[in-house]
Amino acid sequence: MARLSILQLGKGAIGSALVGQVAARRQEVKARLGVDLVYVGIAGRTAGAFAPGGLDLARWRAEVEAGAGLDGRRLLKKASGVVSGSAVLVDATAEDDLVDLYRDVVATGFHIVSCNKKPLAGPLADYRRIKDLCRRKRRFFLHEATVGAGLPVIKTLRDLLDTGDRVVAIEGCFSGTLNYLCAALDRGEKLSRGVARARELGYTEPDPRDDLAGTDVARKALILAREAGLDLEPSDVRQEPFCKVRRRGGVDEFMRSISELDAKMAKRWREAAARGSRWRYVARVDGACRVGLAEVPETGALGRLAGPENVFAFRTERYKDHPLVVAGPGAGAAVTAAGVFADILKVARAIAGTA
Amino acid sequence: MARLSILQLGKGAIGSALVGQVAARRQEVKARLGVDLVYVGIAGRTAGAFAPGGLDLARWRAEVEAGAGLDGRRLLKKASGVVSGSAVLVDATAEDDLVDLYRDVVATGFHIVSCNKKPLAGPLADYRRIKDLCRRKRRFFLHEATVGAGLPVIKTLRDLLDTGDRVVAIEGCFSGTLNYLCAALDRGEKLSRGVARARELGYTEPDPRDDLAGTDVARKALILAREAGLDLEPSDVRQEPFCKVRRRGGVDEFMRSISELDAKMAKRWREAAARGSRWRYVARVDGACRVGLAEVPETGALGRLAGPENVFAFRTERYKDHPLVVAGPGAGAAVTAAGVFADILKVARAIAGTA
Numbered sequence: 001m002a003r004l005s006i007l008q009l010g011k012g013a014i015g016s017a018l019v020g021q022v023a024a025r026r027q028e029v030k031a032r033l034g035v036d037l038v039y040v041g042i043a044g045r046t047a048g049a050f051a052p053g054g055l056d057l058a059r060w061r062a063e064v065e066a067g068a069g070l071d072g073r074r075l076l077k078k079a080s081g082v083v084s085g086s087a088v089l090v091d092a093t094a095e096d097d098l099v100d101l102y103r104d105v106v107a108t109g110f111h112i113v114s115c116n117k118k119p120l121a122g123p124l125a126d127y128r129r130i131k132d133l134c135r136r137k138r139r140f141f142l143h144e145a146t147v148g149a150g151l152p153v154i155k156t157l158r159d160l161l162d163t164g165d166r167v168v169a170i171e172g173c174f175s176g177t178l179n180y181l182c183a184a185l186d187r188g189e190k191l192s193r194g195v196a197r198a199r200e201l202g203y204t205e206p207d208p209r210d211d212l213a214g215t216d217v218a219r220k221a222l223i224l225a226r227e228a229g230l231d232l233e234p235s236d237v238r239q240e241p242f243c244k245v246r247r248r249g250g251v252d253e254f255m256r257s258i259s260e261l262d263a264k265m266a267k268r269w270r271e272a273a274a275r276g277s278r279w280r281y282v283a284r285v286d287g288a289c290r291v292g293l294a295e296v297p298e299t300g301a302l303g304r305l306a307g308p309e310n311v312f313a314f315r316t317e318r319y320k321d322h323p324l325v326v327a328g329p330g331a332g333a334a335v336t337a338a339g340v341f342a343d344i345l346k347v348a349r350a351i352a353g354t355a
Numbered sequence: 356m357a358r359l360s361i362l363q364l365g366k367g368a369i370g371s372a373l374v375g376q377v378a379a380r381r382q383e384v385k386a387r388l389g390v391d392l393v394y395v396g397i398a399g400r401t402a403g404a405f406a407p408g409g410l411d412l413a414r415w416r417a418e419v420e421a422g423a424g425l426d427g428r429r430l431l432k433k434a435s436g437v438v439s440g441s442a443v444l445v446d447a448t449a450e451d452d453l454v455d456l457y458r459d460v461v462a463t464g465f466h467i468v469s470c471n472k473k474p475l476a477g478p479l480a481d482y483r484r485i486k487d488l489c490r491r492k493r494r495f496f497l498h499e500a501t502v503g504a505g506l507p508v509i510k511t512l513r514d515l516l517d518t519g520d521r522v523v524a525i526e527g528c529f530s531g532t533l534n535y536l537c538a539a540l541d542r543g544e545k546l547s548r549g550v551a552r553a554r555e556l557g558y559t560e561p562d563p564r565d566d567l568a569g570t571d572v573a574r575k576a577l578i579l580a581r582e583a584g585l586d587l588e589p590s591d592v593r594q595e596p597f598c599k600v601r602r603r604g605g606v607d608e609f610m611r612s613i614s615e616l617d618a619k620m621a622k623r624w625r626e627a628a629a630r631g632s633r634w635r636y637v638a639r640v641d642g643a644c645r646v647g648l649a650e651v652p653e654t655g656a657l658g659r660l661a662g663p664e665n666v667f668a669f670r671t672e673r674y675k676d677h678p679l680v681v682a683g684p685g686a687g688a689a690v691t692a693a694g695v696f697a698d699i700l701k702v703a704r705a706i707a708g709t710a
Contacts (some may be wrong), residue, residue, distance in 0.1 A: 025519045032490075135387075138707075151679060152507045152514065159507065159697040164380045299654055307677050314683075318690050322662050324506060324683035334673050342514040352493075353708045 002034060004348050005083045007041040007110070009072040010092030011064055013202050014115060015042070017337035018092060022344070023057040035348040040083055043075040050075055052082050073101065080108050086351045088140075088344060091116045092337075094206050099126045106130070106139050113343040115145035115336055120226070121219035124233050127226060140347050145339030147174065147220045148310045148330040156326060157227055160316055167228045168315040169286040171323075174220045176308035176331030177203045177211040178242050178281040183306040185269045186278060191243065192259035199255075203308050203331045209254055213245045214281065217291045221283045232289055240292030242281055278303045301325075308332065357389060359703050360438045362396040362465070364427040365447030366419055368557050369470060370397070372692035373447060377699070378412040390703040395438055398430040405430055407437050428456065435463050441706045443495075443699060446471040447692075449561050454481045461485070461494050468698040470500035470691055475581070476574035479588050482581060495702050500694030502529065502575045503665045503685040511681060512582055515671055522583045523670040524641040526678075529575045531663035531686030532558045532566040533597050533636040538661040540624045541633055546598065547614035554610075558663050558686045564609055568600045569636065572646045576638040587644055595647030597636055633658045656680075663687065 006022070008015060022037055030036050041050040042060055048070035049055055049063035056063065070078070076089070089105045091098060091114035098119045102112055112134070114120075120127060120143060134141040147153045160167065173179050177198055184194035195212070198204050210216050218239040225232050243261050246254060272279050272295055280302045282294040296302045302311065310330030313323040329335055361377070363370060377392055385391050396405040397415055403425035404410055404418035411418065425433070431444070444460045446453060446469035453474045457467055467489070469475075475482060475498060489496040502508045515522065528534050532553055539549035550567070553559050565571050573594040580587050598616050601609060627634055627650055635657045637649040651657045657666065665685025668678040684690055 021519050025517070150514075150518075150673070152511050152681070155510070156507050159505075159700075160693070162380070162700055163505075163693040163696040164376050165693060301659075304656075309677050318505070318693060319683055322664050322684050326507070326681055328669075328674055328679035329677050338515070338518040338520060338673060341518040345514075345517055350705065350708055353705055 001030065001036050002351050003036045003038055003085050004344070004351055005038050005040045005085065005087040006090055006344070007075065007079055007083070007087065008039065008090040008092060009043055009075075009095075011042055011044040011061070012092070013333035014336045014340070015092035016061075017333040018090070018340055019057060019060055021337055021341050025341075029345070029348060033345075033348050033352045035352050037344065037348065040087075041075045041079055043070055043072045045071060048072070048075045050078050076101065076105060086347070087111070088113055088347050090114070090340060090344065091119070092340065094118065096122070099130055102130050102141075103133060106133050106137055106141070109137070109139070111140040111347050112142070113140070113340055113347065114143045115149075115340050116143075117146045117216070117219040117223060120146060121222045121234060124226075124231060140343075140350070142343035142346060143223070144343050145336050146223055148312060148326065148339075149176070149332060150335035150339040150342070151310060151312070151326050151328050151330055153224070153312050153326055154227055156314065156324065157224065160314065160318075160324075161228065165319075166317040168317065168320065169284060170224055170228065171282070171284045171313050171315070172311035173280055173302055173305060174283045174291075174310055174312070174330070175211060175217045175281055176310055176329060177205075177208075178217065179305050179310065180308040180331075181242070182278065182280055185265060186306070188266075190259070190262045191265045192262050195258055196255065201308075202333050207251050209245045209247065209251075212243055213241045214239045214291050217281060217283050221285050221289050221291050225285045225289045228285065230285070230287070230289070236289060238288070238290035238292070242293060273298070280305065356385065356391050357706050358391045358393055358440050359699070359706055360393050360395045360440065360442040361445055361699070362430065362434055362438070362442065363394065363445040363447060364398055364430075364450075366397055366399040366416070367447070368688035369691045369695070370447035371416075372688040373445070373695055374412060374415055376692055376696050380696075384700070384703060388700075388703050388707045390707050392699065392703065395442075396430045396434055398425055398427045400426060403427070403430045405433050431456065431460060441702070442466070443468055443702050445469070445695060445699065446474070447695065449473065451477070454485055457485050457496075458488055461488050461492055461496070464492070464494070466495040466702050467497070468495070468695055468702065469498045470504075470695050472501045472571070472574040472578060475501060476577045476589060479581075479586060495698075495705065497698035497701060498578070499698050500691050501578055503667060503681070503694075504531070504687060505690035505694040505697070506665060506667070506681050506683050506685055508579070508667050508681055509582055511669065511679065512579065515669065515673075515679075516583065520674075521672040523672065523675065524639060525579055525583065525667060525669055526637070526639045527666035527668050528635055528657060528660060529638045529646075529665055529667070529685070530566060530572045530636055531665055531684060532560075532563075533572065534660050534665065535663040535686075536597070537633065537635055540620060541661070543621075545614070545617045546620045547617050550613055551610065556663075557688050562606050564600045564602065564606075567598055568596045569594045569646050572636060572638050576640050576644050576646050580640045580644045583640065585640070585642070585644070591644060593643070593645035593647070597648060628653070635660065
């Protein structure tokens, strides 16, 4: 029986959901693909667990908590040389500065599956270096869940490009969080209440300012742009914030201060409604890349969005008059984990080498 | 260099587009995947060409025309034993009764990639036999383009199921052709004119009655239902026709007679418009499977569809409140060929065994 060892960074909402999903499907994957998915390590920021023979997934959380000090880097050091055969590093964190670590693990033969946007949305040179290395080493670097969570966005773009289509523009609402807030404001809810609720529901980034500044959407737009072959730096993305965001101070302080913006945002929304339109946070990738609030007709495809939905419209040479559209909830732990899991299964299928 | 031999049945609009797309990307695929896509045979109904070393794709049409009598079955007989290594049978026909042929080629080691709905929408026993055989032999049987042409429909469903999600319902407009006709009738165009135009544009099945009777949509619904794990016979699909269809006589005769329905359909559409609604041909797969005309609000997601667009809305355990939606043109030679090509590349990637 072939085996795919899994080393996971991150044990938050997404990481936890993923462990549960993989555990629930392990027997089925064994039977169908002839590949055993074995969790050999899981690390949080301050603790982790490692077991070359496989962690006991029924009590993985306790095992991780018992392993104080075993963070991601230490875990990987421990694993190198011990883990043989096919292995995948799963990045379920929102951490920056992981490109070097990625490079080290790919050099030792790991594949990478990630829902972490940051390492993909940094300097172009970093992006190219890791992508080139993976190509040379013939390792997967899959990151479907970095854009649209479980929605088929990057794989759709890849299929278009791989079959020789040419992208004219990718446009839409790429942030479940901001769409959720837009819909809340449509209903007359206060901004501060909406942000607090979105945070409770797990829709926001660890620091909600990453969403509100538009940084999260800008990262997704940049990832799509690069995937489509555009050589862009983060500074090339024209980014207007969803609302004014004070960067000084911690997250809690910011959450207390956000009600200061309630009146201004409510007014903006009322004025648009009087014009028969709505505000939506729209991203567009063509030759360039820009993200910002745009006034759209309330009865249009974007205006009618409600809840944590994303929309991605691909206009290409073949889909010229009518775009190819993928839409749906683009945030949440279960659907993001499912996006990561689908990528892991892609690696598993390649190992199986057959259908 | 690994090699994937391609044997193609069908040289109509889709088959021709596919040969062009593969030829245009062959060098790129070689460089990226290390797999050479080699067309060793192409057969139409009455003529075909076979060259174990690879056909000259710059003049494949002339080579096929020169090979009178070499139909699909003869081509496959000729190929068996001669074609070694990995090989894929591409079915770009709309022919029935190919299940036995599929079984023979899978038994000799071929993968299958198809945009032909009929062999997948026949008796359940046939469907099971070919799917089981492929599973046992670890051969791919990919048919993304049978539903929604180039849209990511079946692969999206597969990812949902493979990651442990459960389908509640798949609903939408599955026929580019019928949506095109609905939109034409919305604009006040005559049914007969719309059907003639749809046929010119290559949107219809070879026999447009397959579209108008709803048979084509019923087949797609059945394929999705079976892919989702429902054991249904064709007779289990509740199918109401788009309009009355006389089955006697040939296609040309039918095309001349269709104007008899113009007045009745126009009236039906006018009456709906007066109620603020539109007719759309809607399919729904839940425990059961049904297709037929449904009156929908003109400003809703389905009512606003125009042109040859498809919509597929997946409601699942994870996508419960808001569905995962895939939409866009679901007919046309180029996008259908691209759907087939993406499947061929999936086989090629498995052969490459790596990213």
